[in-house]
Amino acid sequence: MKKLLLSLLVLGVLAVALAGTWYLRREQRISAFAAAPITLPAEGVTLAVPTGTSPRTLAKLLADAGIVTDPELLYLYIRRERVGPRLKAGEYLFEGTLTPAQVVEQLASGRVKLYRFTVPEGLRVEEILPLLAGSELKLDLEELRRLASDRNFPREAGVPVASLEGFLYPDTYAFTRGATAKEVLTKMVERALEEYRKADAQRKDGVKLSLLETFTLASIVEKETGQPQERPRISCVFHNRLRQGIKLETDPTVLYAMKLLRGVYSRNITRKDLRTPHPYNTYTTPGLPPGPIASPGAAALQAALHPLDCEDLFFVSRNDGTHIFCPTLECHEAAVRKWQVEFFREKRRRQRMNGTP
Secondary structure, three states, X not given: OHHHHHHHHHHHHHHHHHHHHHHHHHHHHHHHHHHOOEEOOOOOEEEEEOOOOOHHHHHHHHHHOOOOOOHHHHHHHHHHHOOHHHOOXXXXXXXXXXXXXXXXXXXXXXXXXXXXXXXXXXXOHHHHHHHHHOOOXXXXXXXXXXXXXXXXXXXXXXXXXXXXOOOOOOOEEEEEOOOOHHHHHHHHHXXXXXXXXXXXXXXXXXXXXXXXXXXXXXHHHHHHOOOHXXXXXXXXXXXXXXXXXXXXXXXHHHHHHHHHHHOOOOOOOOHHHHHOOOOOOOOOOOOOOOOOOOOOOHHHHHHHHOOOOOOOOEEEEOOOOOEEEEOOHXXXXXXXXXXXXXXXXXXXXXXXXXXXX
């Protein structure tokens, strides 16, 4: 009887030792696997993890995509680290050289793949929407246009008028796959209003522009400015003209008015265009137009609410992106002769001498 008990004890000890050895070796394998880097293709590997994916299924998805080498060891690692409940669904981009532990950490942190697009300053809504549709988000252009033309949507998004013109803030945006047209447009409006609040906090004493008037003037400043440092001075010119009841007479508003009349945007202005009455034509209509003519950036919004102190009433392009500023009509007429008449006359003369068109 004693021999039997001794044998059972020995067998028990051996079983425990074997189990311990097996467990230790398994832990070593799991640890070695989790720390072993794998180099992914140069373009990376994108993987969509559906909602409700179990850790075992996820491990297989990762192995099938070539992101890890052993689904069973990955599953055991997930169980050992107790990260299963933290793993998040979504679309992920795995790139570079990663260990399985880093892959799991990315999934647990929810660092999903982002799709970016950039909207430059000074674009109109009709120019911005195709940029969104052509981005990697692949937004539906007709849906974008439907929302932009829906008179209720702008107000729902926080715009004080029934148009998104001027309120799709120019910036670089990042969204996850599946972002809707409504979500994207709403975010762009939110950014515009956010930048307005920042500019409003620095509003100059005596500047009484409303939110809509601010975006309207800022859009004109944006379209008129070739050099960023000139924005506050160009804003000063327009503020001075508004204060004195002088028509703004700014060409970008004429182009916008003619686009509304004809349905087609043109960069050329005729004398007839200047004389064509329209609420957006600041050669025929005093004051600010009814709304923005493009999307202004942060600097233009700041300039609209915090213009430079100046006595200027005119500015004339030097044809290099900068302007000559004048406080009097005499100064302005001299600048026009030099930079709009003589400049182009000399340019045509040189072209004829060089035989260029």
